[in-house]
Structures are given as structure tokens and as C-alpha cells.
Amino acid sequence: MQSYLQNKRLGRFVEGYIQQAQEEVDRRQVEPGLEKGEQARSDARLPAVSIQAPIDNGEGRPGQKPHTIQSSLVRELRGVVEQTRPLADGSTEQILLVDWEGPDDPMCARNWSVSKRALATAQISLIGFAVGATSGIDATIIPQAAKEFGVSQVVESVAIGVYLIGIGTGSLVAGPFSETFGRNAVYVVSMIVFMCWILGTALAPNIAAQIVFRFLAGCSSSTPMVCSGGSVADMWNSLEKTWSFPYYTTLSFVGPMVGSIMGAYIGPSSHVLSWRWAEWVILILSGLVLISVVVTMPETYGPLILEWKAAHYRRTTGDSRFRSEHEIEDSTLFSRLRVSMTRPFLMITEPIIIAMTMYLSVLYIVLFTFLVGWPYIFEHTYGIDQxxxxxxxxxxxxxxxxxALLVPFVYKKTAKVIKQAQSQTEGGNKNARFHPEIRLWYGMLGPAVAVPVSLFWMGWTSYSHISIWSPIIASGFFGFGVTGIFICAYMYIIDSYESYSASALTFVALTRYVIAGGMTVVGIPFYENMGTHYTLTILGSISVLLMPIPYLLYFFGHRLREKSKYAVALD
Structure with a gap:
């Protein structure tokens, strides 16, 4: 709905803008000396534009010559450039390329008010929140669902694992859809499909049906999760992303925790509510998020907005030469899918990508095995209920x-680095860039250390004779660590790989979700056989080995980027 209204407003703007431009052309033609020479006589032979009765087909009717507008009018339209475009048959055609009117074009998402962009970012975060809450709430009803289906809790945990694997698998095909149809269309359709699979999960008659529906739900939920990063990039520049990306991340990252909290008493209250209400809650939550997106979420994808603008120019003037870059590029959905499904695997040769993928995979293993291992840490140790x-x-x-407490410090350092890069650009170095390594401060200012410390802390204080508050506080430090590492890893990859960042992030998402999904299945046996203390000690030891990654990349990352085939390098 909001995208439709946004498109209609753009159409009214174009009509009014062309009317003003035509009036300016008419004024100049009646004033002596303003229009002289052959160009003025050529323009005079072309028909003036009338927006009182716009031509709806925009391409001319069969048997009629395409309608063309005056060159003098084209010169009055900011952001419209006449170009000669080569065709496949060797001929050429004249087009009017539609672009932004300038760096301050109000139609561009980056020029919206901060409040409007912050609200849109919050709505995107809600999508990630709903998708993440699904994995968290499902973990709370494992005992009850396993009992009804007559399977072990390990088998029932497969449903959570395949959901995560579905997210990773779906990430391979998610990006091209938003680059073809825009962000909002992908969000709306994906959420509708996601809700259908959640409905199937709620009504699943057996464990096999539940596993299949959960996998399909994971595949459909990956699309909005992958595209959400693109939406954030649509709206915020490099400096603004210093605080907007953590804002987006933290709101969406709490989904699994809030899901566990929401489902805390659904499973144990089986005499009042069926465990299937965990799925109904997600269905209701997803419906509310979908309504919010449909009603209030504007389209942020710039190429699609320019495509709308070009279409309004064609409709209003009847001149079919108006085109946007998005319309004339050779890429199709299928060609984008081919690139999306092959290019991410080329990133396996990138040391930066491999390091961050390993780091995030371990963190996701810990995070999602917590969902099934939580009872062994607290219920079995301290005798509290589910x-x-x-x-x-x-x-x-x-x-x-x-x-979020780290934002002021990192923002100040980022602003300084970007200002230095701009000064170098003004000094003649047009290829000057700011150092992406500045993003690593989000991991270096505590989170990298907090992860292993919290795991050792929790593993070796979760005894019945030690206060329960000790592992509780430790879990808070783990939340701080995993979110900080996620923020620094994603922002560093985006700024280091720029045009290849989508492929890089797809590889990272695919790998970490598939690995985490597989490890979630073995989470219960791991906690049962190894015990809480040794399980968390092993995970903590692995995280110690990975802890230096942000610090090493901060000092040596620029050398890796210089040798990389895909990363950007400083000149």
C-alpha cells in the first residue's frame, strides 16, 4: 500500500514538474534572443507537451510514429540525459536516461528525513525479529512436541536444525529477487509464503511433515533476512551506517531470545495450551509484521524508484525514449540468479571471508545450541522449571x-577517518577511500574477549552450590560479544568488498547457518554426554583461537585487501 502511494506521489510530482518545465520553455521562446539558431527552429517544429491528456501506452500506437518532446524541454529536466545506446543488431537508438536530479534528490531514500529512515529500518528489523523468534520459540516446546510425535528430543531438535539450514540454502537465491522486483515486493511475498509454511508446521500430523514445513519456512524466511542489509544500505551513507547498522542488528538479533521468552510457558502449560500454540504465536506475529510492511513501509531500492519515474515520464509525455538504467541493463532475473548461486563460492579463496565465516559459524553454533542446551545449564543444575x-x-x-554503548566512540573515529579520505579526494586523489578496518572496533572494544570469557565463566560456575546469577550474568556477556562480532564482521565485509559484498555475505550466511543447523541437532547429545562444563569449555577454547581475528585484520587487513581479487584496496 505504501509503495503504491509512493509511486502515485511520484507520478503527480513528474506531471507537475513537466508542466513547470514546459512553462519555462514557452516563456523563453516568447522572449527575444533567448532561443536562436537552428536548434530553436528544430525545437519549434516538434510538438509541445500537453499533460492535460497523457498518453497511457507510452510506446505509441501501432502505425503511429513515437511521440517525441522538444530538446529544449529535455534540457529543462534535471536528471534526464540524452544518450545514444547501441543495440544488439549493431544499430543505435536515442534514449533519455532518467537518473536522480542531484545528490539532494528527495526521491532518493538517503535524502529522506532521519525519522522516516529510522522508522523504515525498524520495520526491516521487525522482519528479522519475527524470523529469528521462530527458532527460539520452537526450542521451548521440544519435550512436548517429541512426546506427541513419539520421538526422542534429539529427533525433534532436527526441526530446528533444518529451519536454520533452510535459511542458509535460501540465501543463495534471495538477493536477485530484490534487485529485480524491489525490496518491498520481496518482503511482502516472502512473509506471505513464510506464514503459509508456519501454518503447515502448526498443523503437522507427524514429525516428517513438521521437518519439511520447517525447512520450507527457513528457505522463505532467508529472503527478507538477506535483502534487509540492502535496504539499510539504500538509506544510510557510510558514516550513518556506523549507528544505523547496529540499530538494525540489535533489534533483529534479539529475535531468538525473545522467541524463547515468549514460548517459555507454552510448552509447560500443555494442559491449558497445546505446544502448537508456539507456531500460532509466530503466525500472529508474522501477520502483524506483514501488515506493518504493507501499510507503512516505503520502497527504498533506488533503481526501481527511477524505473517508476521513467514510466511516469513516458506516460505523461508520450515519449517512449525515457528509460532508467534498471530497464536498459542486460541483466535478467535468471542471469542474476546464476551469478548469485555461483559467485559466492569464489569467495572461498578470500582470507578475510574465511576468517569471518569461521568466527561467525562458531558463534552461531554456540548461540543455537544454547536453545536446546539451555535446560542442561539451568533446569538440571538448579532444579528450576522449564x-x-x-x-x-x-x-x-x-x-x-x-x-549500542560502543556507537559514540566508533562513530567519532569513523567520522575522523571519512573526513581524512574526503580531504585526500579534494586534494586530487580521486581514488581515496576510508579504511574499512575502522569497522572492526565494534569487535575489538570488548566483544571479541567477552565471548570466550563468558563461555568459560558460564561453564565453570554452573554448579548447584554456586549462585544461579553467575551463569545468568555470563549469558549477558555472551549476548554482548556475539552481537558486537556480528556487527563488525558484516560492516567490514560490506565496506571491504563493495560491489562483491552481496556474494561475500551470501557465502557467510550459507556457511554459518548450515553448520549451525547441523550442530544444533547434535547439541542435546553433546550436552548429555560431555556435560555442561566440558561442552562450554570446548566451545570457549575454540573461541579463544578465533578471538585475535578482529585485531589481526585491523593491523593487516589492508595487506590482504591489496592482494585480493575482489576486495577494494587503498590507493
Whole structure:
């Protein structure tokens, strides 16, 4: 709805703008000396534009010559450039390329008010929140669902694992759809399909049906999760992303924790509510998010907005030469899908990508095995009930939003670096760039250390004779660490790989979700056989080995980028 209204407003703007431009051309033609020479006589032979009765087909009717507007009018239209475009048969055609009117074009998402962009970013975060909450809430009803289906809890945990694997698998094909149809169309369609699969999960008659529907739900949920990063990039520049990306991340990252909190008492209250209400809650939540997106979410994808603008120019003037870059480029949905499904695997040769993929994979293994291993840390150790144990996820949720405290410091350092890059550009170095390594401060200012410390802390203080508050506080530090590392990894990859960042992030998402999904299945046996103390010690030891990655990349990342085939390098 909001995208439709946005398109209609753009159409009214174009009509009024052409009317003003035509009036300016007419004024100049009646004033002596303003229009002279052959160009003026050529323009006079062309028909003036009338927007009182716009031509709806925009391409001319069969048997009629295409309508063309005056060159003098074209010169009055800011952001419209006459170009000669080669065709496949060797001939050429004249087009009027439609672009932004300038760096301050109000139609460009980056020039919207901060409040409008912040609201749109919050709506995108809600999509990630709903998708993430699904994995969290499903973990709370494992005992009850396993009992009804007559399977072990390990088998029931497969449903959570395949959901994560579905997210990773779907990420391969997610990006091209938003680049073809725009962000909002992808969000709306994906959420509708996601809700259909969640409905199937809620009504699943057996474990096989539940696993299949969960996998399909994961595949459809990956699309809005992958595209959301593109939406954030549509609206915020490099400096603004210093605070807007953490804002987006923290709101969406709390989804699994809030899901666990929402489902805390659904499973244990089986005499009042069926465990299937966990799926109904997600269905209701997703419906509310979908309504919010449809009603209030504007389209942010610049190429699509320019395509709308070109279409309004054609409709208003009847001149079919108006085109946007998005319309004339050779890429199709299928060609984009081919690139999307092959290029990410080329990133396996990139040391930066491999390092960050390993780091995030380990963090996601810990995070999602927590969902199934939580009872062994709190229920079995301290004798509390299932509902109260999942309420403790509040501590991790608080830790997840705490990286916001790092924003002022990182923002100040980023502003300084960007200002230096701009000074170099003004001094003649047109290829000067700011150092992407500045993004690594989000991991270096505590999160990298907080992850292993919190795991060792939780692993070796979760004894019945030690206060339960000790592992609770430790879980908060883990939330702080995993979110900070996620922010620094994603922002560093985006700024380091620029045009290849979508492929790089797809590889990272595919790998970490597939690995985390597989490890979630073995999470229960791991906690049962190894025990809480040794399980968390092993995970903590692995995270110690990965802890230096942000610091090493901060000092040596520029050398890796210089040798990389895909990353940007400083000149």
C-alpha cells in the first residue's frame, strides 16, 4: 500500500514538474534572443507537451510514429540525459536516461528525513525479529512436541536444525529477487509464503511433515533476512551506517531470545495450551509484521524508484525514449540468479571471508545450541522449571542490545577517518577511500574477549552450590560479544568488498547457518554426554583461537585487501 502511494506521489510530482518545465520553455521562446539558431527552429517544429491528456501506452500506437518532446524541454529536466545506446543488431537508438536530479534528490531514500529512515529500518528489523523468534520459540516446546510425535528430543531438535539450514540454502537465491522486483515486493511475498509454511508446521500430523514445513519456512524466511542489509544500505551513507547498522542488528538479533521468552510457558502449560500454540504465536506475529510492511513501509531500492519515474515520464509525455538504467541493463532475473548461486563460492579463496565465516559459524553454533542446551545449564543444575529457565534469556537479550554503548566512540573515529579520505579526494586523489578496518572496533572494544570469557565463566560456575546469577550474568556477556562480532564482521565485509559484498555475505550466511543447523541437532547429545562444563569449555577454547581475528585484520587487513581479487584496496 505504501509503495503504491509512493509511486502515485511520484507520478503527480513528474506531471507537475513537466508542466513547470514546459512553462519555462514557452516563456523563453516568447522572449527575444533567448532561443536562436537552428536548434530553436528544430525545437519549434516538434510538438509541445500537453499533460492535460497523457498518453497511457507510452510506446505509441501501432502505425503511429513515437511521440517525441522538444530538446529544449529535455534540457529543462534535471536528471534526464540524452544518450545514444547501441543495440544488439549493431544499430543505435536515442534514449533519455532518467537518473536522480542531484545528490539532494528527495526521491532518493538517503535524502529522506532521519525519522522516516529510522522508522523504515525498524520495520526491516521487525522482519528479522519475527524470523529469528521462530527458532527460539520452537526450542521451548521440544519435550512436548517429541512426546506427541513419539520421538526422542534429539529427533525433534532436527526441526530446528533444518529451519536454520533452510535459511542458509535460501540465501543463495534471495538477493536477485530484490534487485529485480524491489525490496518491498520481496518482503511482502516472502512473509506471505513464510506464514503459509508456519501454518503447515502448526498443523503437522507427524514429525516428517513438521521437518519439511520447517525447512520450507527457513528457505522463505532467508529472503527478507538477506535483502534487509540492502535496504539499510539504500538509506544510510557510510558514516550513518556506523549507528544505523547496529540499530538494525540489535533489534533483529534479539529475535531468538525473545522467541524463547515468549514460548517459555507454552510448552509447560500443555494442559491449558497445546505446544502448537508456539507456531500460532509466530503466525500472529508474522501477520502483524506483514501488515506493518504493507501499510507503512516505503520502497527504498533506488533503481526501481527511477524505473517508476521513467514510466511516469513516458506516460505523461508520450515519449517512449525515457528509460532508467534498471530497464536498459542486460541483466535478467535468471542471469542474476546464476551469478548469485555461483559467485559466492569464489569467495572461498578470500582470507578475510574465511576468517569471518569461521568466527561467525562458531558463534552461531554456540548461540543455537544454547536453545536446546539451555535446560542442561539451568533446569538440571538448579532444579528450576522449564518456563523459568527460558525466561533467563532476558539476560542474553540485554547483552545483545548493549553494543549500542560502543556507537559514540566508533562513530567519532569513523567520522575522523571519512573526513581524512574526503580531504585526500579534494586534494586530487580521486581514488581515496576510508579504511574499512575502522569497522572492526565494534569487535575489538570488548566483544571479541567477552565471548570466550563468558563461555568459560558460564561453564565453570554452573554448579548447584554456586549462585544461579553467575551463569545468568555470563549469558549477558555472551549476548554482548556475539552481537558486537556480528556487527563488525558484516560492516567490514560490506565496506571491504563493495560491489562483491552481496556474494561475500551470501557465502557467510550459507556457511554459518548450515553448520549451525547441523550442530544444533547434535547439541542435546553433546550436552548429555560431555556435560555442561566440558561442552562450554570446548566451545570457549575454540573461541579463544578465533578471538585475535578482529585485531589481526585491523593491523593487516589492508595487506590482504591489496592482494585480493575482489576486495577494494587503498590507493
Amino acid at each position: 518456563g523459568l529457565a527460558h525466561i533467563i534469556f532476558i539476560s542474553m537479550m540485554i547483552g545483545t542490545v548493549s553494543p
